Amino acid sequence: MTPMLENRLFDEIVIGDRAELTRALDLDDIRAFASVTGDLNPAHLDTDYAAASPMHGVIAHGQWAVALISAVLGTRLPGPGTLFVRQHFDFLAPARPGDTLTAQVTVTAREARHKHLTLACACRNQRGEALLRGEVEVSAPRLKLRMQAPDLPQVMVQAHIGYGRLLSAAKRHxxxxxxxxHPCSGEALDGAIEAWHEGLIEPLLVGPMARIRALAEAAHADISALQIIDTPHSHASASLAVAQVRAGHAAALMKGSLHTDELLHAVLDKDLGLRSERRLSHAFVLDVPGHPRPLLLSDAAINIYPTLADKRDIAQNAIDLARRIGIESPRVALLSAVETVNPAITSTMDAAALCKMAERGQITGGVLDGPLAFDNAISMDAARIKGIVSPVAGQADILIVPDMESGNMLYKQLTFMADADAAGVVLGARVPIMLTSRADGVRNRLASAALAVLLGNTAHPPPQAPAAPD
Structure with missing residues (x-):
């Protein structure tokens, strides 16, 4: 039932009148408050940062308690029509997720000429500890009002949670x-500098020295501690960067402002590249708000129409990545339009063959099932309705798409319509390769670097000192 709101006019209020409101506080409340106000202080949102802070954990914004005081004044005493005149608060202790807060106001003075009221304010937690004390002066309502409280839209907090753990794991290396x-654009250079400042990477800049230094100067970025290997153009940048990896002077590549094809051409050179026994594939690690775990998607960027043999490597590459980011036995959904094998739909036949290959040890480290449609790969309800009994259905960690077109469309749907973050890395070469985009935000760039750190520090010994080209 919708509650009723009723105010009290100045003449109906006496000194000593009191009202209060009690509200439970959880992490979603804190995130919603941050979203509405734009106060993104990590003390309120980042569990790892907050744990190392003097507060030893996440705390609510100080203004949360003030907002509860405002709610008491605006809905109970004096009620609708109340206007703030002035306020003063002392903040005594923080509120934390799991607390139950009680905000209380007490009338301490009346000023008849302007119909102003002074009220003492306090906010306490469930243990009776004072979090806030203060005083407000308000203008009492001028018109009597009794009405139903308006219906408000339901607020659903869809927080990005996956990358915090990913970054924390990478920073342990x-x-x-x-x-x-070839970091010859502001975005490309910024991405490397951001990851450097976060302690994730030690950049070796390979590209035209004059252009790189000019970009850094324009951005007021000090790169004097970084080595730059001077090159005349992007083709030379790709070749020399690959050569640095082959010589043991770098353990990963990060794409700058050159075409992906140009970089991969150098990587795939039969004599001077970084080929391994695996086919190259790309994987996105998606942080989808509202989804309880990271979601890997492959391949949406490199293999256009992969063969069955290609899909074997795509699946194995994705499994290896999932294990490196802490998913011990990843569940792999082999996607198609349907969940039954149909000889007219090649992707269902490939899915069935891949499952048999996993049974025979040709794909290891994960649990495969397919064909599965997207809905019953990620939704337990969808799988249950369709009667699918599977260790993967409804709880997939990895989505293997039939081709690049479907993968790219799925990736863009999740990022543009579901507000997913997408960190990407190229797998199957001798070292991880970060394909950052101009459209990537800071969080995506750092997460891509974190993926490379987790892969690179495991597979390769510490690099030697960088060498300048002859």
């Missing part, structure tokens, strides 16, 4: 020596 290939 030493910085990875990364050859940054």
């Amino acid at each position: 030493p910085p990875l020596r990364v050859a940054v290939v």
